[in-house]
Every structure is written in structure tokens, then in C-alpha cells.
Amino acid sequence: MFDQYIVCEEGFRARDDGRAGGVVEVRMPYYRGLTLSMVEAVDLVLDGRPVPPADTTLTVHGNTYAPDQLGRTTDDRWEMGERAQLAFLTDEPLAPGEHDVAVAVRLRISYMPVPGGGRDRKRLTLAS
Amino acid sequence: MTTHTVRRGVSLYSYQEEFFLRTMSLEDCIRAAADCGALGIEVIPEQSIPGYPHLTDEFVDTWHGWMQRYGTHTAATDLFLDTKRHPDRWLTLEEQVASIRQDVDIAVRLGARIVRAIINTSPEVMAAAAPYAEEAGVRLLLEVHAPFHYEHPWILQHLEVMYRTGSPALGLMPDMGTYVRRFPRVVSERALRDGAKPELVDLVVRTYDEHGDTHALMDVVHYRGGGPADFGLARQATHYIWSEPKAMLDHMPLIGHVQAKFYEMTDEGVEYSIPYDEIVPVLVDGGFDGHLSSEYEGNRHVQDAFPVDSVEQVRRQHAMFARLLGEQDPVLPGAGQTTTGTGSI
Numbered sequence: 001m002f003d004q005y006i007v008c009e010e011g012f013r014a015r016d017d018g019r020a021g022g023v024v025e026v027r028m029p030y031y032r033g034l035t036l037s038m039v040e041a042v043d044l045v046l047d048g049r050p051v052p053p054a055d056t057t058l059t060v061h062g063n064t065y066a067p068d069q070l071g072r073t074t075d076d077r078w079e080m081g082e083r084a085q086l087a088f089l090t091d092e093p094l095a096p097g098e099h100d101v102a103v104a105v106r107l108r109i110s111y112m113p114v115p116g117g118g119r120d121r122k123r124l125t126l127a128s
Numbered sequence: 129m130t131t132h133t134v135r136r137g138v139s140l141y142s143y144q145e146e147f148f149l150r151t152m153s154l155e156d157c158i159r160a161a162a163d164c165g166a167l168g169i170e171v172i173p174e175q176s177i178p179g180y181p182h183l184t185d186e187f188v189d190t191w192h193g194w195m196q197r198y199g200t201h202t203a204a205t206d207l208f209l210d211t212k213r214h215p216d217r218w219l220t221l222e223e224q225v226a227s228i229r230q231d232v233d234i235a236v237r238l239g240a241r242i243v244r245a246i247i248n249t250s251p252e253v254m255a256a257a258a259p260y261a262e263e264a265g266v267r268l269l270l271e272v273h274a275p276f277h278y279e280h281p282w283i284l285q286h287l288e289v290m291y292r293t294g295s296p297a298l299g300l301m302p303d304m305g306t307y308v309r310r311f312p313r314v315v316s317e318r319a320l321r322d323g324a325k326p327e328l329v330d331l332v333v334r335t336y337d338e339h340g341d342t343h344a345l346m347d348v349v350h351y352r353g354g355g356p357a358d359f360g361l362a363r364q365a366t367h368y369i370w371s372e373p374k375a376m377l378d379h380m381p382l383i384g385h386v387q388a389k390f391y392e393m394t395d396e397g398v399e400y401s402i403p404y405d406e407i408v409p410v411l412v413d414g415g416f417d418g419h420l421s422s423e424y425e426g427n428r429h430v431q432d433a434f435p436v437d438s439v440e441q442v443r444r445q446h447a448m449f450a451r452l453l454g455e456q457d458p459v460l461p462g463a464g465q466t467t468t469g470t471g472s473i
Contacts, residue, residue, distance in 0.1 A: 001427075001428040002148055002428070004431065004432060005148065005149070027148070031141065031144045031148075031172075031175060032172055032174040032175040032208065033174050033175065033178070033180065034174075035210065037213055037214060037215065038210065038212065038213060040215070071214075071215040072215075074213060074214070077179075079178045080144075080147070080174075080175050080176075081147065081148035081149065081150060082178075108212050108215070109212075110208070110209060110210045110211045110213070110248060111208075111209075111246055111247060
């Protein structure tokens with residue numbers, strides 16, 4: 001329902017900790033906020049290459065989680081429409097200019113028999 | 129029109145597009161509802177209140193301040209039941225009841241006397257949660273949401289609990305998405321934009337509109353070479369239902385709130401798919417004493433190609449309700465004084 005808004009057009013940038021990689025801002029494709037334990041995956045494909053989940057973290061309102069921490073996090077939420085920071089590592093620093101950014105969010109919605117979530121893909125320009 | 133006790137309201141779900149994109153604040157949503165004379169506010173705490181389930185006293189004070197400022201009141205809150213909260217196990221019955229109790233407490237703080245219980249809430253959980261809700265002075269109303277109806281076993285099991293316990297805290301909340309007479313064109317047009325085959329879209333829409341057998345539609349669409357967009361549309365056709373609105377009359381004592389789902393209010397001021405001119409008289413004749421609460425859900429079907437204007441869509445629905453309810457001072461087209469960052473459709 002909000003798939004087209006998953007990848008934010010603003011905020012795509014290099015990491016600020018000096019390591020190679022970047023940060024893309026993402027929103028959850030759902031009409032309510034959700035406890036993080038029900039966020040099953042936030043998968044990133046950068047320029048056609050899948051980024052291993054272990055090389056990503058998700059930050060909601062200042063709290064950072066590795067993907068394998070999400071499942072047991074029942075005391076924090078990704079709020080409706082909230083811009084979370086999906087940080088990722090790459091082998092080489094990101095080249096300036098445009099990148100192809102695809103994000104798939106998988107959610108466990110209790111009233112649905114099949115996985116919820118959605119996917120989005122945009123061309124983003126790295127902030128200089 | 130005889131005198132009636134139907135009150136108009138809006139679920140803030142209706143403004144989800146603008147709220148998601150932060151072009152409307154929570155206060156903007158309440159003001160927009162009040163501007164069209166819909167004074168009963170229905171809210172999904174998990175949607176509208178960051179930090180849920182922890183509501184600060186400051187937030188609660190602010191909420192009641194808005195109700196006072198705009199002349200509105202909290203008509204209902206909507207609860208969800210995350211039975212699959214943990215990756216490796218289902219919530220126990222006790223945990224499910226605890227979840228409901230927590231949402232009842234939130235409803236009380238926000239001033240709501242009605243809580244929507246989501247359709248996946250089991251009859252056992254309703255029965256176990258009823259005493260707590262009754263004690264709190266709150267009614268737990270099971271939503272009757274498409275594709276369910278009053279003869280469906282799932283609903284019959286709930287009715288059995290409601291009649292057996294006789295709990296005044298239990299009841300029903302019909303969703304008018306159970307009265308989709310013709311296929312929403314915003315949905316079929318979106319499928320075409322997403323690459324569905326015109327002949328398969330036509331098949332799905334025609335089958336639905338003739339109230340034909342939709343059970344095998346996904347299979348037939350598959351046999352005809354359909355892709356994801358065609359499957360999605362065929363699935364939608366199995367999920368919408370049409371039934372006779374008069375069926376609500378048999379259950380009126382249990383019905384405490386109505387969710388007025390809609391997909392498209394046309395330029396002519398009618399809902400394209402749902403015949404509210406037949407539904408509203410049923411509610412009036414049945415002596416329905418509660419809120420007719422807007423639930424706009426068309427945004428997701430038009431957002432790819434058109435500006436979404438939920439405020440205008442809700443305003444149009446309330447102009448229609450005011451007319452159907454015989455209000456003297458209807459909500460006139462263009463009369464809504466609202467602030468929003470979106471354009472008009």
C-alpha cells in the first residue's frame with residue numbers, strides 16, 4: 001500500500017563512521033507502526049548486488065539494530081511513516097553520483113496468512 | 129426522513145496517505161474531520177500515536193484538548209492482536225487477553241467507549257476479555273470485515289459467544305466493505321497501469337459485477353496467461369463481497385459502530401462501489417445508535433498516478449451522509465476549510 005514510499009528520495013549518503021558504505025532512509029510499507037520483532041527483513045540490493053543482511057543495520061529514532069536482533073526486540077517499534085536509517089557496508093567506498101537502490105521489507109502481520117511488506121526501487125544520487 | 133440516532137464520524141485511518149507522508153499532522157486530521165461535521169473521531173493508536181503502547185500523560189492531555197477545541201469526541205479506538213509477535217511461537221491465550229486489556233486501558237484514557245476488535249481475534253479471546261472490558265465500561269466490537277458475513281462460521285462462533293455470555297461488552301462492528309456491489313474501478317484501473325491484461329481485467333470485473341462465481345478466478349486468470357497484476361486483481365475479487373445490507377437488522381442490538389469503508393467518492397457525490405443510499409436507511413430503520421465512521425481506503429489505488437486528496441474524499445462522503453440522514457445544513461461541496469499539502473483529484 002505504501003510500497004512506492006519505502007525508499008526515501010532524500011538522505012542517501014556515505015556512512016559517517018569512515019567505513020566504506022552508505023545509508024539509505026527507508027519507510028515501512030504499512031498503515032500502522034509495528035513492533036520490531038515482526039519486521040522479518042529489510043533487504044537491500046545496491047546496483048544489482050544483494051548486500052548481505054549481516055552488513056546492514058536498521059536505526060529507528062536513534063536506536064540501532066542488527067538484523068538478527070530484530071526478531072527478539074519487542075520493546076521498540078518502527079512507527080508509521082517513520083524514516084529509518086538502513087546503513088550498509090560495501091567493499092569499496094560508494095562512487096559519487098547515481099546508484100540503483102532496491103529495498104524489500106518483509107513483515108509478519110498476524111491477520112495475514114502470507115508475508116506482508118513490499119518492495120521499492122529508485123535511482124538515488126549520493127549526497128556529496 | 130424520520131428522526132434517527134446515527135452520528136457521523138471519521139476514522140483517522142482515512143488520512144493515512146497524508147499522515148504517512150507527514151503532510152498532515154494528527155491535529156490536522158482531527159480538524160479535517162470536524163470541518164465536515166464528523167464529530168466522532170475513531171483512532172488507531174498504533175497508527176497515530178508514536179510510542180504506542182506507552183501514552184504519556186502529556187499526549188493524553190493534548191488529545192483531550194484537541195477534542196475540546198474542535199468540538200469532537202473519541203468515538204472508538206481500533207485494536208490489533210499480534211498473535212505472531214514472536215518469530216518462533218504464537219501468543220498464548222493469556223498473552224492475547226493481556227494485549228486486549230492494554231488496548232482497553234488506552235481506549236479509556238483517550239475517552240473511547242468502543243474498541244474495534246480486529247477480525248483475527250478469536251471467540252475464546254473475546255469471551256476471556258469481556259469481563260475486563262465490561263468493568264472498564266468499554267464495548268469490544270468484532271469487526272465484520274470482507275470476506276466475512278453473518279452466516280460465516282467464524283462470525284457464527286463469535287455470535288455464539290456473544291449470546292451465550294450475554295456480555296454487554298461484546299458486539300459487532302460491521303465494515304461496509306462487505307457491501308461492495310460493483311468492483312471498485314480505482315482498483316481495476318490501477319491493475320491496468322500495473323500491466324494487467326485488459327481482457328483479464330474485464331473478465332474479473334465482469335464476473336464480480338454479475339455476482340458470478342469468483343472462487344476459481346485466480347485459476348482461470350492463470351490459464352489465460354495472467355501475471356502478478358492479474359492475480360492480484362483476481363484475488364481482490366475473491367476478497368470483496370456483496371450481501372444484502374438488511375442482514376444488519378437481525379443483529380442491530382449488537383452493532384455499536386459502523387466502519388464506512390470507501391474507495392472512491394465520485395464527482396457526482398456517490399461511492400462508486402458501495403450503495404450507501406441503501407445502507408444508511410437500513411441503519412436508520414434499525415435504530416442504529418452509534419457512529420457511521422469514514423474509512424477511506426482509495427489512496428493506495430491511485431497514489432501511483434494521481435495526487436491523493438483524502439480530505440476531499442472524506443468531505444464528499446460526509447456530504448452524502450448528511451443528505452441521506454436528512455440533515456438541514458448539509459456539507460456543501462467546496463465548503464470544507466481544511467489545510468493539506470496535497471492537491472485535488
